[in-house]
Amino acid sequence: MSYAIEVKNLSKSFYSRKKQGFWAGIFARKYNEKKAVNKLSFTIKEGERVAFIGPNGAGKSTTIKMLTSILHPTSGRARVMGMNPAEDRELLAYNIGAVFGQRSQLWQHLSPMKSFELLAAVYDIPESTFKKRLKNLVATFEIGEYIDKPVRTFSLGERMRCEIVASLLHNPKVLFLDEPTIGLDVVAKAKIRETLKELNRREGTTIILTSHDAGDIEDVCNRAIIINHGKIVIDESITKLKAQYLSRKVIRATGARGKISVYEIDTKCMPLQAALADIIKKDDLVDLTIEDPSMEEIIKDVYSKSENISCSIKLRGK
Amino acid sequence: MHKYLAFFKTAYITELKNPYMIVMRLVMLTLLVFVTQQLWLVIGHKGFEPVNIVWYLVMNEMLFFSYDGKMQKKIHNDIRSGNVGYSLIRPFSYLSQCITESTGMFLARIPFLMVGGGIIAYLLTGGGLPTTYWGIPVALLLMLVSGIFFNTSQVVIGLLGLYMQNTHSVAMIFQKFMFLLGGLLFPITVYPQWLQDIAAWTPFPWAVYEVSRLVYEFNWGIVFNTAAHLIMWTVATFILAYVIFKQLLKKVSVNGG
Numbered sequence: 001m002s003y004a005i006e007v008k009n010l011s012k013s014f015y016s017r018k019k020q021g022f023w024a025g026i027f028a029r030k031y032n033e034k035k036a037v038n039k040l041s042f043t044i045k046e047g048e049r050v051a052f053i054g055p056n057g058a059g060k061s062t063t064i065k066m067l068t069s070i071l072h073p074t075s076g077r078a079r080v081m082g083m084n085p086a087e088d089r090e091l092l093a094y095n096i097g098a099v100f101g102q103r104s105q106l107w108q109h110l111s112p113m114k115s116f117e118l119l120a121a122v123y124d125i126p127e128s129t130f131k132k133r134l135k136n137l138v139a140t141f142e143i144g145e146y147i148d149k150p151v152r153t154f155s156l157g158e159r160m161r162c163e164i165v166a167s168l169l170h171n172p173k174v175l176f177l178d179e180p181t182i183g184l185d186v187v188a189k190a191k192i193r194e195t196l197k198e199l200n201r202r203e204g205t206t207i208i209l210t211s212h213d214a215g216d217i218e219d220v221c222n223r224a225i226i227i228n229h230g231k232i233v234i235d236e237s238i239t240k241l242k243a244q245y246l247s248r249k250v251i252r253a254t255g256a257r258g259k260i261s262v263y264e265i266d267t268k269c270m271p272l273q274a275a276l277a278d279i280i281k282k283d284d285l286v287d288l289t290i291e292d293p294s295m296e297e298i299i300k301d302v303y304s305k306s307e308n309i310s311c312s313i314k315l316r317g318k
Numbered sequence: 319m320h321k322y323l324a325f326f327k328t329a330y331i332t333e334l335k336n337p338y339m340i341v342m343r344l345v346m347l348t349l350l351v352f353v354t355q356q357l358w359l360v361i362g363h364k365g366f367e368p369v370n371i372v373w374y375l376v377m378n379e380m381l382f383f384s385y386d387g388k389m390q391k392k393i394h395n396d397i398r399s400g401n402v403g404y405s406l407i408r409p410f411s412y413l414s415q416c417i418t419e420s421t422g423m424f425l426a427r428i429p430f431l432m433v434g435g436g437i438i439a440y441l442l443t444g445g446g447l448p449t450t451y452w453g454i455p456v457a458l459l460l461m462l463v464s465g466i467f468f469n470t471s472q473v474v475i476g477l478l479g480l481y482m483q484n485t486h487s488v489a490m491i492f493q494k495f496m497f498l499l500g501g502l503l504f505p506i507t508v509y510p511q512w513l514q515d516i517a518a519w520t521p522f523p524w525a526v527y528e529v530s531r532l533v534y535e536f537n538w539g540i541v542f543n544t545a546a547h548l549i550m551w552t553v554a555t556f557i558l559a560y561v562i563f564k565q566l567l568k569k570v571s572v573n574g575g
Contacts, residue, residue: 070403070570093409103404114328121324122410 003079004174004206005044005067010076011230012037012062036062038230039076046173049200049207051221051238053299059230060210064176067208068098081173094123097167101179105163108152112143112162115151116169123170130169137165140195157188164192168199174206175199181216193219214296226302234302241298250297253279254287264293321410322418329422343383343427344434348442351375354503355442364508369446370534376439377530378502380431381461385468387489389420393476394485403570413473413563417556420469428465432458453536457529460544464525467552468496474555477562480569500526521551 015031024030037059044050054060065071067080069089078085083092099105106115120130138144141161151159160180167175177196181189197220199205209220217224217238224241226234234241249272251263261282265275272290279288293301351372358371366374393416396402405412436454440446448454475492478485496502500522506514517523524547532540 065403069406089406090409093407096407098404098407100404103401105404105407109332110328118324118328119408122321122408124320 002046003043004046004048004081005042005208006077006079007043007063007067008041008077010037010040010063010066010078011035011074012059012066012071013074035230037066037073040227040230040232042225042232042235044206044208046206047200047204048223049197049221050209051217051224052208052210052227053212053217053224054227054233058228060227061178062230063227064098064178064208064210068096068176069093094170095172096174096176097170097172098176099160099163099167099178099180101160101177101182104151104159106151106159106166109150111148111150112165113147115162115166119166119169125170133169133171134165137168140198141165142191156183157185160184160188160192164195168205171203172205174208177207177209177211179211179213180209181211181213189213189215190219196220214294214299217299226299242292248293249275250291250293251275251279252287252289252291253285256284256286322414325410325415325418326422329419330426333423333426340427340430343431344438347376347379347383347431347435348438350379351438351442357503366505367449367534369443370448372443372446373439373448373451373533374505374530375503376435376442377457377461377533378500378526380428380435381464381468381526381529382496382502384424384428384431384465386420386423386472389416389423389469390472390476390485390489392416393473394479397477397479397566398483400570402566406567406570413477413559416473416476417470417559420473421466424465424469425462428462448533450532450534450536453532456536456541457532460529460532460541460548463545463548463552464529467521467525467548467555470552470555470559474559474562477559477566480562480566495520495522496526499523501530502526505531521547521555524548524551 012035014034014036016034017025018030018032020028020030040059040063052060052064062071066073066078067085069085069092072086080092081095083095085092106112107118110118116130116134119125120127125133138147141164143158143161143165146154146158147162151162154162164177164180175196181192184192193216196207196209200207207220209216211217221238223237224234225232236244248264248266251265253261253263255261261279263275263279265272267275276288279285354375355368355372358366358368363371393402396405396412402412405415471492472489475485475488478488482488499506499517499520506517506523506527509517514523524544528540528544528547532544
């Protein structure tokens with residue numbers, strides 16, 4: 001079995017100087033250590049689509065940066081397509097692509113077409129291969145209309161599509177996406193998600209996605225690695241993750257005067273019928289819906305390390 | 319090498335797509351030379367031929383308008399914002415990219431400045447040529463090396479963003495040294511000897527004065543001496559850029575999250 005990514009006890013610490021007196025600051029400097037990533041270990045097989053998620057400051061971007069050679073680990077071992085990102089940067093670069101939603105990697109004063117031509121030279125892509133691949137990607141991501149305009153004139157959605165095309169020109173085996181749909185509207189998000197899945201299906205590209213959008217995770221990925229405080233909290237397939245939380249139900253009850261109450265129950269503790277009987281007694285109901293918790297709620301629960309909710313009906317905000 | 323040639327070509331072509339800036343540079347060159355020429359008329363030429371002074375000034379201003387101050391700002395901003403770290407994802411050296419692009423921009427500008435500057439000097443002198451006009455082609459060749467030195471210096475100044483919040487002040491000081499110690503407006507022979515001796519230990523007179531004076535005081539001894547010093551200072555600047563860049567890579571710490 002070949003792994004696209006192997007990480008063993010990977011750690012990264014950042015150091016900042018402590019506030020000290022003048023002489024102490026010169027002769028006896030002290031540093032604060034912040035452990036951003038703490039002995040992470042996981043493997044990702046070729047062709048997997050993995051969501052790498054966690055709350056702000058969890059260490060996910062730091063981990064991605066170590067895997068893409070931007071940062072060097074403090075300790076531990078990382079291999080991407082068998083290469084060490086810290087030592088084989090240039091060689092690895094031919095095998096990976098990366099898109100950062102909050103950073104542009106295109107040349108702002110050039111059109112995407114010029115940027116793509118420049119990237120073809122950077123990645124040593126033969127001209128015939130480049131032309132064929134570009135034609136396919138332009139059609140897939142529908143960027144033909146604005147490919148010759150300067151990047152600085154684009155909307156966010158247009159820019160993101162071009163950024164993804166730029167990261168795929170050299171046919172990378174692994175694609176890292178750090179919040180690729182941030183700020184996009186629902187239509188643009190749906191398009192990008194669909195195209196990423198198609199890319200994975202057609203070319204077997206391994207996809208590692210970090211996102212705060214539960215829709216990205218649910219639609220694109222088949223596995224989730226959730227990290228918090230630099231450590232892995234959960235490493236599960238999306239199906240199993242949802243199944244674990246499917247025992248929870250969210251019940252929305254609309255009263256006669258239009259008041260909506262939202263209840264959470266854990267059906268492992270309290271049968272659904274008993275919960276419904278209780279709710280019906282409380283309100284003068286006109287409508288009732290029973291839902292599975294959304295991916296967003298599942299993740300929120302994982303982040304907050306919430307215990308299984310008590311075996312009573314819990315009223316949520318209205 | 320192919321990828322850096324692509325960076326060079328893109329920068330070169332992008333520069334040529336801005337004819338308005340080419341014209342503006344020539345207009346500014348003409349104004350500066352004209353005003354300085356009038357200043358020399360007032361102070362009485364100090365033993366220099368008026369024709370030689372005009373050609374000397376034009377040569378200097380060609381160099382001044384050809385080097386790229388924007389690269390220093392771009393590098394500084396890339397360092398302060400952390401963008402430089404993201405260049406590590408791609409298989410090229412950020413430093414080599416900056417130097418190649420900077421050279422491309424310079425080589426796109428200089429032919430227009432050389433031709434335009436030559437015409438302007440000819441007109442301002444009423445059709446006069448400098449004393450050793452046959453030295454002009456050699457001076458122009460050395461000017462290419464000066465230009466590469468100044469562009470690489472801008473890269474070094476930008477890289478100082480690793481240590482400083484604002485490298486603009488360093489760029490301004492550098493420019494002032496170019497003016498004073500390089501003899502941008504006055505040949506440095508008008509300075510007291512002690513100041514000339516100090517200047518000789520810096521790259522500025524070799525990159526500016528010694529190149530431009532070949533138009534009125536040409537000999538092969540000066541050419542080889544100037545070329546040797548210029549090459550030495552240019553190589554030293556490349557090495558300094560490389561050393562600072564290596565430090566930068568060690569310290570790069572892009573904000574997570």
